Amino acid sequence: MAALLPLVQQLLSGFAPQDLNASAPNVTHVSSTTGTPPLSLSSLITLVLSFSALRDWMKLVVLGGIIEMCRRFVFGGFNKFIGSFFITACFEEQDSSYEWMMVWLSKQPSWSKARQVQVSTSSFANNAAIFVDGEDDINTRFKSSRRLAYLPSLSTTYNLWYRNRWMTITRVQNQTGLWGSKEQTLYVSIMTRDHGILNSLLQEARRDYILAQEHKMCVYVSDTSNNWRHVACREKRSMQSIILDPGVKDVLIEDAKDFLRSKEWYAERGIPFRRGYLLYGVPGAGKTSLIHAISGELGLDVYILSLSRIGLDDSALSELVNALPQRCVALMEDIDAAFTNGLNREPIGTATDTQEVDSKPMPGAPPPPPTTSRLSLSGLLNALDGVGAQEGRILFATTNKYSVLDPALCRPGRMDLHIEFKLASKFQARQLFNRFYLPKDDPDTIETGNDKEEGSEDSGYDSTEKNPDSNACVPTFGTKHSARGPQLEPKAIRELAVRFASACPEREISMATLQGFLMSYKTRPVEAVADVKGWVEKERSEKVNKK
Numbered sequence: 001m002a003a004l005l006p007l008v009q010q011l012l013s014g015f016a017p018q019d020l021n022a023s024a025p026n027v028t029h030v031s032s033t034t035g036t037p038p039l040s041l042s043s044l045i046t047l048v049l050s051f052s053a054l055r056d057w058m059k060l061v062v063l064g065g066i067i068e069m070c071r072r073f074v075f076g077g078f079n080k081f082i083g084s085f086f087i088t089a090c091f092e093e094q095d096s097s098y099e100w101m102m103v104w105l106s107k108q109p110s111w112s113k114a115r116q117v118q119v120s121t122s123s124f125a126n127n128a129a130i131f132v133d134g135e136d137d138i139n140t141r142f143k144s145s146r147r148l149a150y151l152p153s154l155s156t157t158y159n160l161w162y163r164n165r166w167m168t169i170t171r172v173q174n175q176t177g178l179w180g181s182k183e184q185t186l187y188v189s190i191m192t193r194d195h196g197i198l199n200s201l202l203q204e205a206r207r208d209y210i211l212a213q214e215h216k217m218c219v220y221v222s223d224t225s226n227n228w229r230h231v232a233c234r235e236k237r238s239m240q241s242i243i244l245d246p247g248v249k250d251v252l253i254e255d256a257k258d259f260l261r262s263k264e265w266y267a268e269r270g271i272p273f274r275r276g277y278l279l280y281g282v283p284g285a286g287k288t289s290l291i292h293a294i295s296g297e298l299g300l301d302v303y304i305l306s307l308s309r310i311g312l313d314d315s316a317l318s319e320l321v322n323a324l325p326q327r328c329v330a331l332m333e334d335i336d337a338a339f340t341n342g343l344n345r346e347p348i349g350t351a352t353d354t355q356e357v358d359s360k361p362m363p364g365a366p367p368p369p370p371t372t373s374r375l376s377l378s379g380l381l382n383a384l385d386g387v388g389a390q391e392g393r394i395l396f397a398t399t400n401k402y403s404v405l406d407p408a409l410c411r412p413g414r415m416d417l418h419i420e421f422k423l424a425s426k427f428q429a430r431q432l433f434n435r436f437y438l439p440k441d442d443p444d445t446i447e448t449g450n451d452k453e454e455g456s457e458d459s460g461y462d463s464t465e466k467n468p469d470s471n472a473c474v475p476t477f478g479t480k481h482s483a484r485g486p487q488l489e490p491k492a493i494r495e496l497a498v499r500f501a502s503a504c505p506e507r508e509i510s511m512a513t514l515q516g517f518l519m520s521y522k523t524r525p526v527e528a529v530a531d532v533k534g535w536v537e538k539e540r541s542e543k544v545n546k547k
């Protein structure tokens, strides 16, 4: 660079005409001690313009700019003109309306003729995509296989007709945030100026979606940007599959139904329209299962508020609570676990924040890893019933440590109903046995309904099929699981259930543990009853050893 400078200077001095300086008498020249000729800005411009090639280039640049400007103007105007005949709506992936549209799209006959599609096996595809024909058969045979689905290709525009209106659909994917997370957006343009058409499309899409999810319950979780993200739609669990002592379920479901019917009653009395239920007690007693069953029964989606999520602080929690929809179930599992840093009502960062006080970093030490949660009790209380707390929501909180909860958290208005879940009673043990082995249509059966998660279809003991040798265990291969066991009359199973229950000690074993035992006797009720005593003894001695 330094070597080039004298060369340029020499070049400029060679080109600088004498009369240039003369023609600009008012220009003050700064003389250089190194012998560089004095050169002003105007003289430099004049010098540059003296090259004819440069003049032509500049003309070209100016002309090109003008042409490009005209092109943009014309195309912009044309697009605006065309756009004035369309209504365009965009649907973002994280919003429920995106799924409504995907379900609606799946029902359009013209979609089946699409020549460019994206094939997906993502979890999203299980919810709102266009399934590949015959997939269901495959899924029944190979439970673990993922469902295949067609999605509209990214960045491809599809043309459809809706109510005699031309419509285009485009799905695009954009990168959002710093961590490369991707968001999809669906653009729908309808050739109309009537917003009624768009409204009717949205209503139709929502109706289709509700119908498609009739037997399902959708689960949402919060992401790191504090948005609610749809994660799955599960089959509803029937209320009858939850076995509790008589009356417990009825109290809860009646209360929740009554609450949802009483919006005006609350408004007239100025009481915030929300209700909280605290389910507490031993692990494996059916708390989570009951919440899922109730949500399905009430037709509400479940929004899981994971209080121990990394990065969740007071403001993030209140943001999430405010973003809950009007009618939903908000679920806080293991609410006690959120405060492993100490139960206090001070906001994080104050002197009483035990973690900050106890673990002062050593000078020069690397910064500590992020704590599991930055949530304070006062933050939680504010989120639950602060000004912005969403109206019309039902909150379910569960805990195994009822005694450690702050009374402020448990007071009516926040947790209106507290229900204790205990270890299994003899009544529950008998009902569980009946649920395992009685046929579905038996009046004594605790109906399993759609409860595939628990293996209800798989674990059935179908006594309706007659078997001459009722006690023989017929090992078969390639037949329905339910047909493998010995066939007993419902009366015989009920008698076995009574014997099973009498062998189970009252309130000593959890329902989950009992279920685990029966799972290993899926088709052998007689053996289950014969072995239960020995198993109970083993469980007892294991418990003693653990202590």
Ligand SMILES: Nc1ncnc2c1ncn2[C@@H]1O[C@H](COP(=O)(O)OP(=O)(O)OP(=O)(O)O)[C@@H](O)[C@H]1O
Pocket: 241, 242, 243, 244, 282, 283, 284, 285, 286, 287, 288, 289, 290, 399, 400, 421, 454, 511, 512, 513, 515
């Ligand atoms: N009362 C019950 N009726 C029917 N099934 C039950 C019952 N209790 C537990 N189970 C079965 O046990 C398993 C665990 O139940 P669940 O997760 O609902 O218990 P939980 O009380 O929420 O446990 P935790 O406190 O550990 O979360 C499930 O598979 C469920 O089907």
